[in-house]
Each structure stands twice: as C-alpha cells, then as structure tokens.
Amino acid sequence: MQIFITGYGVISSIGLNVEENYNSLKNSKSGIKLTESTVFKNYKVANIQYSNEELATMFKLQTKGSRTAILGMIAAKEAFKDHELSSEIRTGLISGTSVGGMDLTENLYKDYLKGNLRADEYKHHPSGVSTIEIAKELGLEDCFLNTISTACSSAANAIMQGARLIKNNVLDRVIVGGTDALTEFTFNGFRSLMIFDEEWCRPFDNTRNGLNLGEGAGYIVLESEKSLKLSKSKAIGVLSGWNSSSDAYHQTASSPEGYGAILSMTGAIEMSGLGINEINYVNAHGTSTPNNDLSESHALKTVFENDVPPFSSTKSYTGHTLAASGGIEAVFALLAINNGVLYPNLNFSEVITETQLTPQLLFEENKIIKHVLSNSFGFGGNNSSILISGLN
Amino acid sequence: MYYIHAISSISHQQTFDLEFIHNDLQKLTPESPLLVPEFIDILPPTALRRLSAILKISLTTALKCLNESAFDGIVVGTGLGCLQDTEKFLVTINNTTSDVLSPTAFIQSTHNTIGGQISLFLKNHAYNMTHTQNALSFEISLLDGITLLNEGKNNILVGAADEKIPFLELLNEDLIKTDYPFTSIATFFNLKKEKSDRNVLVKDVLVLANSKKDINEVILRFLEKNQCDPTNLTKVYHSDLEISLSTEKVNYLDFTGYNYAASALAFHIGVSELSEIPGTILIVNSLVKKDLGLILIERC
Numbered sequence: 079m080q081i082f083i084t085g086y087g088v089i090s091s092i093g094l095n096v097e098e099n100y101n102s103l104k105n106s107k108s109g110i111k112l113t114e115s116t117v118f119k120n121y122k123v124a125n126i127q128y129s130n131e132e133l134a135t136m137f138k139l140q141t142k143g144s145r146t147a148i149l150g151m152i153a154a155k156e157a158f159k160d161h162e163l164s165s166e167i168r169t170g171l172i173s174g175t176s177v178g179g180m181d182l183t184e185n186l187y188k189d190y191l192k193g194n195l196r197a198d199e200y201k202h203h204p205s206g207v208s209t210i211e212i213a214k215e216l217g218l219e220d221c222f223l224n225t226i227s228t229a230c231s232s233a234a235n236a237i238m239q240g241a242r243l244i245k246n247n248v249l250d251r252v253i254v255g256g257t258d259a260l261t262e263f264t265f266n267g268f269r270s271l272m273i274f275d276e277e278w279c280r281p282f283d284n285t286r287n288g289l290n291l292g293e294g295a296g297y298i299v300l301e302s303e304k305s306l307k308l309s310k311s312k313a314i315g316v317l318s319g320w321n322s323s324s325d326a327y328h329q330t331a332s333s334p335e336g337y338g339a340i341l342s343m344t345g346a347i348e349m350s351g352l353g354i355n356e357i358n359y360v361n362a363h364g365t366s367t368p369n370n371d372l373s374e375s376h377a378l379k380t381v382f383e384n385d386v387p388p389f390s391s392t393k394s395y396t397g398h399t400l401a402a403s404g405g406i407e408a409v410f411a412l413l414a415i416n417n418g419v420l421y422p423n424l425n426f427s428e429v430i431t432e433t434q435l436t437p438q439l440l441f442e443e444n445k446i447i448k449h450v451l452s453n454s455f456g457f458g459g460n461n462s463s464i465l466i467s468g469l470n
Numbered sequence: 471m472y473y474i475h476a477i478s479s480i481s482h483q484q485t486f487d488l489e490f491i492h493n494d495l496q497k498l499t500p501e502s503p504l505l506v507p508e509f510i511d512i513l514p515p516t517a518l519r520r521l522s523a524i525l526k527i528s529l530t531t532a533l534k535c536l537n538e539s540a541f542d543g544i545v546v547g548t549g550l551g552c553l554q555d556t557e558k559f560l561v562t563i564n565n566t567t568s569d570v571l572s573p574t575a576f577i578q579s580t581h582n583t584i585g586g587q588i589s590l591f592l593k594n595h596a597y598n599m600t601h602t603q604n605a606l607s608f609e610i611s612l613l614d615g616i617t618l619l620n621e622g623k624n625n626i627l628v629g630a631a632d633e634k635i636p637f638l639e640l641l642n643e644d645l646i647k648t649d650y651p652f653t654s655i656a657t658f659f660n661l662k663k664e665k666s667d668r669n670v671l672v673k674d675v676l677v678l679a680n681s682k683k684d685i686n687e688v689i690l691r692f693l694e695k696n697q698c699d700p701t702n703l704t705k706v707y708h709s710d711l712e713i714s715l716s717t718e719k720v721n722y723l724d725f726t727g728y729n730y731a732a733s734a735l736a737f738h739i740g741v742s743e744l745s746e747i748p749g750t751i752l753i754v755n756s757l758v759k760k761d762l763g764l765i766l767i768e769r770c
Binding site for chain 1: 544549550551557559560561563564565570571572573576577578579580581582583585586587589590592593594595596597598599600601602603604606607610613614617620621637640641644645677678679680681682683
C-alpha cells in the first residue's frame with residue numbers, strides 16, 4: 079500500500095510559505111541573525127519577525143491560540159489549501175510539538191510568581207490544545223487528533239504515525255508535521271545545556287560549536303489510494319519508508335557511534351525496499367553540536383558503507399526548529415525531489431577530523447532526485463528517519 | 471487479538487503490587503495521599519535523587535511489566551507531561567540572575583523523559599513514542615500499541631502517567647472546574663498477541679476529538695461495530711457522564727480523581743475485575759468535553 083503526499087506547507091525564519099522558503103534555500107539566504115530582543119541576550123536565533131497579532135491578521139486566522147498553534151495553523155492551512163473536507167474521507171491531524179503553549183505560559187508564570195494569576199491563559203498550555211486549535215482553524219471536527227512530543231523528532235514521528243494509521247485503516251487522509259515557537263523556556267533550557275554557538279552554526283564542520291535555535295512549522299498531507307480517488311488530489315510524492323528507534327544511551331547526548339541513528343536510517347531504507355545506492359540525498363539532522371554531527375557522521379558512514387550520498391543540514395538556514403524540524407525538512411525534501419535540486423550546507427569550511435565527510439556545498443539544479451532520507455534525532459534518544467520518494 | 475499481560479499502577483488507591491485492585495476502592499477525598507511503594511527497593515539511588523514524582527511512579531510501574539524478552543515498543547501517553555520539572559525550570563529562569571543555569575529540570579521537563587527514562591533503564595532500542603492529547607493520551611497510546619501488534623511486533627509496553635502539582639489546584643474554578651481531587655497516576659501494562667493467564671483482551675478502542683456528536687449515539691455505534699449487544703455489557707466505567715445504557719454504571723472519577731491519565735487507571739480497574747470474573751467492560755472517557763475515548767475490554 080502506497081502512502082501518497084498531496085500537499086505541503088511551511089513557515090520559518092526563511093519564509094512565510096513554501097515559495098519563500100524555496101527562494102531562500104536557492105539563494106543561500108539564512109534566517110539566523112542577532113535580534114534586538116533582550117530575551118535572547120547576545121545569541122543568534124532564527125525567529126519569524128512578526129508578532130502573534132501580526133501573523134493572525136496577515137493570515138486571516140479565525141482561531142485564537144499560542145504562537146506554537148498560530149505557526150501550526152499557517153503551515154497546516156497551506157498544506158491543506160487545495161483539499162476539501164468530505165464525510166467520505168476520514169481525515170485526521172497529527173502534530174508534533176515540544177513546548178505547546180509555553181510562550182503564553184512563561185508570561186503567565188512571570189505574573190503568577192509576583193502574585194497575580196491569570197488562570198484562563200493556562201488553557202493554551204497543554205501541547206494537545208495547540209493541535210486542537212490548529213484543527214479548529216482547518217475546520218476539522220469529529221476526527222482523530224493527536225500530538226506527539228518526542229522533542230526534536232516529534233514532527234518526523236507525527237509523519238510516521240499518520241502513515242501507520244492509514245496503513246491500519248484507521249484514517250484515509252491525515253495532515254502531519256510539527257510546530258514549535260521560540261520561547262524563553264527553550265532558549266534558557268538549551269543555554270543551560272551550553273550547546274549554543276555564539277556564531278552562525280556550522281553543521282558538520284570541524285570547528286562547529288553548537289546550534290542556533292529557530293522556530294517554525296511544517297506539515298504535509300498523506301493520503302491512501304482510496305482517499306486519492308475520492309479527493310482527486312494531485313500527488314507530489316510518496317512516503318516510502320520510516321523508522322523510529324531508541325538510542326538508549328543518554329537523556330540528552332547521542333551515542334558516539336550513532337547506534338540509534340543507524341537503526342532508524344537502516345530501518346527506513348529497508349522498509350522502502352530500496353538499495354542504499356538509490357538514496358540521492360540525505361537531509362541530515364545536523365544540529366551543529368559537536369556531539370550530534372560526529373555521531374550522525376559515523377552513522378551515515380556505517381549505513382552507506384562509507385559511500386555517503388550528497389547530504390546537508392538545512393538547519394544552517396532555519397536554525398534548529400526542534401519539534402517542527404522534521405515537518406519543515408519533509409517539505410524541503412519534497413522541494414528537492416520536485417525541482418531536482420540539492421541544498422548547500424552553509425558555513426562549512428573544514429571536514430570533521432574523525433570522519434572526513436564533506437557535505438553538499440553548492441545549490442545545484444538539474445539533478446535527478448528520486449529518494450530523500452530525512453533524519454530527526456531527539457533528546458531522550460528518540461531517533462527517527464523518514465524516506466520521501468518522487469512519483470514513479 | 472490483543473491480550474493484556476502484566477499490569478501495574480501507582481495512584482491514590484491501593485493499586486501497587488496487588489493482583490486485584492477493584493475490590494477495595496475508596497472514594498477519594500482531597501486528603502487522600504499518593505500511595506507509593508518504597509522506591510529504594512526498586513530504583514537505583516541516583517534515580518531516586520534525580521527523578522521527579524511522575525518519573526519515579528512511571529518507571530516503577532513500567533518495571534513491574536517486564537518479562538523475559540525485550541519490549542518491541544514502548545508507548546507512553548501523558549496529558550500534561552512532567553509538570554513538576556517544567557514549573558521548577560520556569561521558576562529558575564525567572565529567579566536566577568546568574569548566567570549559569572542548572573539544566574537538570576529542563577532536561578527532565580520534556581514529555582518524552584518518561585519513555586526516555588524507561589528505554590535508558592532497560593537499554594531498550596525499540597520504537598519509543600510519547601503521545602500527548604490531553605485526556606485522550608492513554609487511548610491514543612493503546613491504539614498505537616494495537617497498531618504495533620498489527621504490524622507484526624509482539625511484546626509492547628503501553629502506559630499513561632500524569633502528575634499533580636499544587637499549581638493545578640489554583641486553576642480550579644477558573645479554568646478546570648472539577649469537584650474531584652487532583653491526583654497523580656501512572657499505569658503501565660504489557661500488551662501481546664499471545665493469551666495471558668488472565669485471558670483479558672482489548673476488543674477495540676476509539677478516539678474522537680473536537681466532537682459535537684452525541685456520546686450515547688457514538689457508544690451504540692461502537693458496540694454495534696464490535697457485535698456487542700448492550701445487554702451483554704457487564705459494566706460501564708465513565709468520567710461522570712450521563713450514559714443512557716441500562717448496564718451497571720460506575721463513575722470512575724470517584725476513584726481516580728481528576729487526572730488526564732484517569733482512564734488508564736479505570737482500564738486497570740476493569741482489567742482487574744475481568745481477571746476475576748468473565749465479562750465485557752466499556753470505559754467511556756470524556757473528561758475533557760468534546761473529546762471522547764472508548765475502550766472495550768473482554769474476557770470470554
């Protein structure tokens with residue numbers, strides 16, 4: 079049974095829709111910058127330069143929600159724009175998020191700690207509520223809704239669960255992906271872990287010294303063949319493989335040899351029935367932390383038997399958008415396939431001593447890209463890989 | 471078929487380490503404490519020092535469900551996640567002026583810390599998932615467990631956990647509006663294709679969100695789909711709802727308290743009951759209005 083992809087939508091620091099994101103990717107235009115906000119101190123972040131109110135007005139949103147929900151609504155609506163709800167097609171929504179309504183909760187707590195509790199604002203806090211808010215904006219009722227929270231692999235896992243529920247005949251069509259707003263909570267959390275680079279992140283570079291945080295949302299629409307016949311949607315790709323495995327090494331660090339990553343990449347490729355030489359591009363997790371990129375490099379070399387296909391980390395454009403990254407990068411994978419392009423890994427100059435891998439360095443056009451492997455590895459050892467293919 | 475093997479809960483009832491938990495249930499009061507075992511006998515000292523309440527009770531109940539082979543999947547549902555550590559880190563970032571912050575609370579604040587701690591403790595490399603859809607998180611996790619069995623996996627750990635922090639009580643009346651005491655709950659169980667001694671199975675599970683449908687109509691259609699005559703139902707456990715079936719009805723919130731994992735504990739109560747006497751039990755969860763979870767369990 080094939081799982082067709084029939085829509086995509088994205089918002090990030092490099093663009094408010096698919097087209098703007100693609101143009102930035104094409105022109106090597108990164109969204110990572112120093113902001114005037116005192117919250118982020120002197121660290122560079124990849125934020126979206128509009129307030130919640132501005133975004134709600136620009137995109138004519140009808141539903142109120144946290145920033146996480148607002149970003150999710152914008153990208154999910156773009157993904158679903160050519161689709162219509164139908165009683166014959168069981169349509170669901172599965173969204174990944176790590177913070178939910180934390181942008182509102184953290185302000186609520188500031189006042190609460192001073193003795194002033196605005197209880198009503200807490201209603202946006204639960205991650206599941208952000209998904210309900212997105213569903214309302216899409217007009218989804220009486221349906222399967224779910225939120226996955228496996229840190230940075232949340233969106234990839236949402237995509238995977240959507241495909242599995244279609245295969246198991248629970249759903250016919252499902253909007254899947256993830257969303258995360260930049261919050262003080264996560265900013266300070268990552269700062270406490272001391273994994274920020276004060277400069278622009280340099281994934282897979284020998285001098286890499288940490289990540290830059292970003293925000294955004296990315297969703298794709300999955301449909302069964304039956305759904306496709308009813309909806310008459312145009313397929314733009316297929317989800318040909320997926321796997322989620324556990325590194326079981328450390329609560330925040332990846333194992334040096336990338337064991338969980340090897341399992342997830344191998345699992346996704348095996349499921350598709352493809353040979354390792356048929357993968358044309360790997361959109362790496364590539365956070366630019368010393369630990370992840372070394373571990374992922376080892377894993378790539380193991381999985382591809384030292385003959386690693388072109389790979390890059392688009393986090394050098396978008397920053398690390400945490401739970402949204404797998405959704406945003408799934409959209410980038412579809413764009414690579416349908417435009418026949420490869421994206422550069424920005425800010426790279428020197429190979430990692432131990433692994434000697436050089437990522438894709440130029441934006442290249444007129445390539446034949448049929449199969450893209452996309453990695454998302456989370457905190458807590460949740461390693462997920464999905465494989466997106468072009469139509470035959 | 472989806473059979474329930476080992477099952478374990480920690481709650482404000484006497485549930486831990488008991489073969490049957492349904493006979494001695496007490497109606498909870500706001501003073502009913504969380505009844506925890508001696509963690510020191512079960513968890514290593516480092517875990518005892520570092521882990522918050524939700525992590526301790528989850529890990530402890532999960533470990534009770536071990537069998538001779540490694541789990542093929544670990545699925546966790548949590549509505550609000552690790553609230554204690556989330557609040558701790560929120561307070562820290564507001565009160566600390568220093569540039570150096572302790573990361574422990576942040577690390578343990580993410581929802582997937584529960585599943586992550588279980589996999590780390592067991593050195594388990596299998597599928598590890600965390601679902602968080604408010605009060606439906608358990609039903610969704612159960613559905614994921616069933617899906618894994620359908621995909622050919624066998625030995626699955628499924629569970630749900632949510633913890634109470636004093637902050638939640640401050641929201642009562644304004645936001646949550648409940649007459650039931652807030653509680654902490656962790657329920658984990660082992661789901662397999664093979665029969666267990668207790669012979670209790672999950673017949674079906676339904677998840678319906680953002681719904682305007684009439685609950686009683688959805689229930690009737692659900693029973694019909696499962697070829698279950700309502701007159702053959704032994705009991706209905708529900709979250710303080712008006713259920714029109716003539717079957718014996720029990721409001722499980724009296725025993726679970728207000729908790730997003732309440733239906734998981736109700737599930738354990740039902741499984742315990744069927745382990746003693748054969749029958750069919752329906753669990754109806756609409757703790758959060760507009761959301762509906764239905765679980766049908768059975769022992770022939």
